Amino acid sequence: MRGRRDIWTGVLALAFAVVAVFLVWPLFSVFTASFTDNRTGEVTLANYLKVLGHPYYLRALLNSIIVGIGGMIGAMLLGVPLAFLTSRYLVRGRDVIATLSVLALVSPPFIGAYAWIMMLGRNGWLREAMAEIGIELPSIYGLFGILLVFSLKFYPFVFLLTSSALAAINPSVEEAAENLGAGAWRRFFTVTLPLVFPAVSSGALLAFVLSLADFGTPSIVGGDFRVLATTAYNLFTSEMGGNPGLASTVSIVLIIVSMVVVAIQRRAVRRRNVEGSLVKRMAPRRLGPVSSVLAHLLCYGIVLASSLPSLVVIHTSFRKTSGPVFQPGFGLESYRRILHEVPHVITNSFVYSSLAVALIVILGTLIGYILTRREGVLSGALDSMLLVPYVVPGIVMGLGFVVTFNSPPLLLTGTATIIVLMLFIRRLPYAVRSSASILKQIRGSTEEAAISLGAAPGWAFLKVTLPLMLPGIMAGALMSFVTAINELSSSLILYVGRTMTMPVRIYLSVLDGEFGTAAALSTILLATTGIAVFLVFRYSGRKEGAFV
Amino acid sequence: MALVELRRLCKSYPGVRALDDIGLTIGSGEFFTLLGPSGCGKTTLLRTIAGFNRQDSGEISVGGRPLDGVPAHRRDIGMVFQDYAIFPHLSVAGNVAFGLRNRRRPRAEIAQRVARALELVRLGGLGERMPHELSGGQQQRVGLARAMVISPQILLMDEPLSNLDAKLRIELREDIRDLQRSLGITTVYVTHDQEEALVVSDRICVMQGGKVHQVGTPWEVYVRPATLFVASFVGAMNLLSGLAVEAGGTVRLAGAPLQVPALAGLDNVTAAIRPEDVMVDPAAPGDGVVLGATVEKITFAGREAFYRTALADGTSLAVLIQRPTPELLGREGHAVRLVLPRGKLLFYDADGRLLGEPA
Numbered sequence: 001m002r003g004r005r006d007i008w009t010g011v012l013a014l015a016f017a018v019v020a021v022f023l024v025w026p027l028f029s030v031f032t033a034s035f036t037d038n039r040t041g042e043v044t045l046a047n048y049l050k051v052l053g054h055p056y057y058l059r060a061l062l063n064s065i066i067v068g069i070g071g072m073i074g075a076m077l078l079g080v081p082l083a084f085l086t087s088r089y090l091v092r093g094r095d096v097i098a099t100l101s102v103l104a105l106v107s108p109p110f111i112g113a114y115a116w117i118m119m120l121g122r123n124g125w126l127r128e129a130m131a132e133i134g135i136e137l138p139s140i141y142g143l144f145g146i147l148l149v150f151s152l153k154f155y156p157f158v159f160l161l162t163s164s165a166l167a168a169i170n171p172s173v174e175e176a177a178e179n180l181g182a183g184a185w186r187r188f189f190t191v192t193l194p195l196v197f198p199a200v201s202s203g204a205l206l207a208f209v210l211s212l213a214d215f216g217t218p219s220i221v222g223g224d225f226r227v228l229a230t231t232a233y234n235l236f237t238s239e240m241g242g243n244p245g246l247a248s249t250v251s252i253v254l255i256i257v258s259m260v261v262v263a264i265q266r267r268a269v270r271r272r273n274v275e276g277s278l279v280k281r282m283a284p285r286r287l288g289p290v291s292s293v294l295a296h297l298l299c300y301g302i303v304l305a306s307s308l309p310s311l312v313v314i315h316t317s318f319r320k321t322s323g324p325v326f327q328p329g330f331g332l333e334s335y336r337r338i339l340h341e342v343p344h345v346i347t348n349s350f351v352y353s354s355l356a357v358a359l360i361v362i363l364g365t366l367i368g369y370i371l372t373r374r375e376g377v378l379s380g381a382l383d384s385m386l387l388v389p390y391v392v393p394g395i396v397m398g399l400g401f402v403v404t405f406n407s408p409p410l411l412l413t414g415t416a417t418i419i420v421l422m423l424f425i426r427r428l429p430y431a432v433r434s435s436a437s438i439l440k441q442i443r444g445s446t447e448e449a450a451i452s453l454g455a456a457p458g459w460a461f462l463k464v465t466l467p468l469m470l471p472g473i474m475a476g477a478l479m480s481f482v483t484a485i486n487e488l489s490s491s492l493i494l495y496v497g498r499t500m501t502m503p504v505r506i507y508l509s510v511l512d513g514e515f516g517t518a519a520a521l522s523t524i525l526l527a528t529t530g531i532a533v534f535l536v537f538r539y540s541g542r543k544e545g546a547f548v
Numbered sequence: 549m550a551l552v553e554l555r556r557l558c559k560s561y562p563g564v565r566a567l568d569d570i571g572l573t574i575g576s577g578e579f580f581t582l583l584g585p586s587g588c589g590k591t592t593l594l595r596t597i598a599g600f601n602r603q604d605s606g607e608i609s610v611g612g613r614p615l616d617g618v619p620a621h622r623r624d625i626g627m628v629f630q631d632y633a634i635f636p637h638l639s640v641a642g643n644v645a646f647g648l649r650n651r652r653r654p655r656a657e658i659a660q661r662v663a664r665a666l667e668l669v670r671l672g673g674l675g676e677r678m679p680h681e682l683s684g685g686q687q688q689r690v691g692l693a694r695a696m697v698i699s700p701q702i703l704l705m706d707e708p709l710s711n712l713d714a715k716l717r718i719e720l721r722e723d724i725r726d727l728q729r730s731l732g733i734t735t736v737y738v739t740h741d742q743e744e745a746l747v748v749s750d751r752i753c754v755m756q757g758g759k760v761h762q763v764g765t766p767w768e769v770y771v772r773p774a775t776l777f778v779a780s781f782v783g784a785m786n787l788l789s790g791l792a793v794e795a796g797g798t799v800r801l802a803g804a805p806l807q808v809p810a811l812a813g814l815d816n817v818t819a820a821i822r823p824e825d826v827m828v829d830p831a832a833p834g835d836g837v838v839l840g841a842t843v844e845k846i847t848f849a850g851r852e853a854f855y856r857t858a859l860a861d862g863t864s865l866a867v868l869i870q871r872p873t874p875e876l877l878g879r880e881g882h883a884v885r886l887v888l889p890r891g892k893l894l895f896y897d898a899d900g901r902l903l904g905e906p907a
Binding site: 006443445446448449450451452453454455456457459460463464467468 | 598599600619620621622623624625626627629630631633634635636637646647650651691694695698704
């Protein structure tokens with residue numbers, strides 16, 4: 001396609017400009033800040049020497065890695081058996097299980113964190129109920145709580161990816177193994193598991209990176225257990241005058257750890273790209289009565305445990321309160337209070353997310369098109385740059401935005417624009433990837449046919465490709481909306497009183513012990529999320545894979 | 549309808565020369581076929597004419613007008629795709645009308661031309677159907693109607709039949725041929741199926757490795773393949789390779805000497821003869837090489853049968869038996885006398901090029 005200039009050349013240039021200004025520049029600012037002395041402004045390695053030499057920071061680094069690995073293992077321990085049982089054996093209500101795990105996946109993690117506090121915190125009802133019958137439950141605060149929340153939050157990645165990989169295995173392969181004398185366990189470990197390894201490891205990787213990047217959960221249930229994300233945040237917002245240099249250094253370390261993990265996973269799956277040749281689907285096998293009961297208990301136990309926080313939050317939001325104190329019975333005081341005290345927070349959330357999604361959809365679709373249909377050096381470079389947000393935690397992107405856009409010509413700090421742009425750039429790669437994968441299913445020849453019939457390239461895209469992409473784009477837009485409206489960490493760094501969003505308000509309420517109003521706002525978020533998921537199911541013809 | 553001229557076309561992909569100095573002239577109204585195995589460059593060439601690829605060097609002109617600066621959508625070239633490329637969100641009529649709408653034809657004219665095009669491809673009355681309601685053969689008929697209805701200067705077809713089953717393939721290729729004749733539209737057709745190429749084409753261009761091996765009528769390509777590659781790719785061919793040429797141009801076929809003056813001065817050659825040209829136990833041998841052979845295996849295919857015979861030196865030779873009889877089919881293991889008529893033997897030099905026929 002060399003030397004051809006059309007509308008797509010302009011789109012490519014625009015995409016590069018956007019990525020350069022809102023992704024590369026902020027990260028570069030963080031990078032330079034990490035080498036800068038706060039007082040003198042000189043180039044220095046002091047921040048790195050401090051972070052890598054001081055036990056306080058090393059402890060946070062170690063804790064982050066523990067949390068990442070722990071969250072990953074937890075997600076695999078729950079996700080792999082769930083995927084295997086539901087796709088290979090007759091488990092009733094597979095759709096219910098998939099839907100509940102999708103809901104667990106898309107609901108904000110900090111809601112899970114504080115719901116578990118209400119259950120297992122110092123005065124948690126579950127803890128007290130168990131104590132009465134003589135069972136001492138471990139305290140939710142600290143590593144245990146973080147890993148519990150992460151495992152129940154991130155297992156759906158492993159579950160959904162592994163399920164679709166399992167469904168793509170040609171059943172004859174497993175039958176051949178059986179025919180050659182391999183029993184159920186042997187078959188699983190020597191044939192099935194290696195075939196789904198790329199999917200399992202992608203899910204595990206996602207769990208690791210997200211556990212590493214998550215700020216809300218360790219901040220709410222972590223107690224004294226500090227991780228890199230919370231350390232960077234505290235350094236930046238410290239009341240004794242923040243230390244942006246040191247915060248940037250911690251951020252860079254955080255990014256490096258993420259990138260190392262991604263690189264390891266890439267290496268591991270490189271030679272294992274198994275081609276799925278779907279001839280026929282495997283009929284699920286029937287289990288014996290005892291195994292069947294155990295399988296159902298396990299599957300439903302996992303998905304119910306992961307839905308429990310949402311139920312607790314919804315229940316709490318309808319409890320009668322007087323100020324921050326709960327009273328017996330039900331009432332709508334919490335809702336009344338948020339409508340009275342912080343109505344702008346709710347509108348902010350919806351307006352910012354909608355604007356960000358509009359930008360994401362337009363640019364994401366166009367870039368996705370360039371990446372699949374106009375392969376070249378430049379589009380390849382764009383593709384690699386768009387991988388960056390996957391490994392950059394929200395805290396770090398927020399920090400980058402603050403240090404970059406706090407002076408003219410782009411003085412954006414304190415505005416709504418900066419929050420919209422942050423949501424946009426954070427979620428853009430997901431939209432690009434989803435639009436690229438939709439396009440891969442639409443044959444290129446369809447568009448070439450339109451061109452050969454006299455349609456200019458831009459027109460051919462509008463008349464032929466876009467209509468075919470539309471259902472997928474709608475599903476992607478809804479998913480972007482869900483993640484945008486649930487975004488906490490970067491908004492927490494960028495907000496001012498006027499531009500506060502629901503997740504930020506929930507976080508602050510939880511810190512203040514205002515569980516009632518937090519629950520009411522969380523319920524609004526959960527309801528919005530639930531409606532969006534329902535619509536995605538309608539648009540994408542019920543494919544749980546669309547959520548990963 | 550137009551004369552298509554390709555001059556010195558070259559195109560490389562990393563590690564592959566997809567088009568290696570291609571020069572062709574396609575006559576107005578001609579049915580011209582690019583034939584070759586996959587990866588020979590035929591599809592690249594077709595897509596370069598369509599404007600979906602750009603050549604590294606060389607020129608394409610249609611009706612004397614150079615095409616090189618013209619983007620694909622302004623080339624006025626109809627194309628039929630291997631995977632049909634039907635717009636799944638448009639009805640059959642919507643698909644066929646697409647090109648006319650791009651040309652901003654009046655509504656009434658579009659309706660009339662679409663209806664007529666659908667009649668021509670025998671889909672009359674199916675205009676309101678959606679593509680997923682059609683069979684593969686019907687979908688390709690839509691593709692054909694869609695490409696023809698715009699009355700393009702040239703029609704390109706990229707293996708249009710290869711996704712269809714054998715019976716439909718034969719039915720549709722007849723239709724394509726008839727339509728092309730009656731409309732007189734210059735057509736470039738790509739296929740890897742040599743029988744298809746022989747049946748439909750006015751002329752065939754055999755390609756391999758980005759190069760043109762031979763351009764000729766189906767008769768020329770079949771009867772006088774210009775290279776060893778063409779000889780073995782088009783139809784079945786017996787090859788006796790590595791024959792040393794003795795003084796005066798004499799070669800020995802399984803020991804039997806044959807003098808061919810045209811071979812004088814060459815080192816070694818390959819002899820070729822089609823299975824149907826080998827005679828078995830003829831009453832009168834005529835002018836040819838007589839060889840003793842043993843029938844090793846007999847394959848019966850209904851209308852005809854094949855012998856696999858072994859010559860005295862062990863070389864294997866396939867022979868077509870035109871009208872098999874029980875007697876002829878019962879000769880496995882028997883000795884037979886084969887005659888290779890002098891006029892049917894072809895010789896190729898060490899580079900695989902056809903040499904003059906034996907006198």
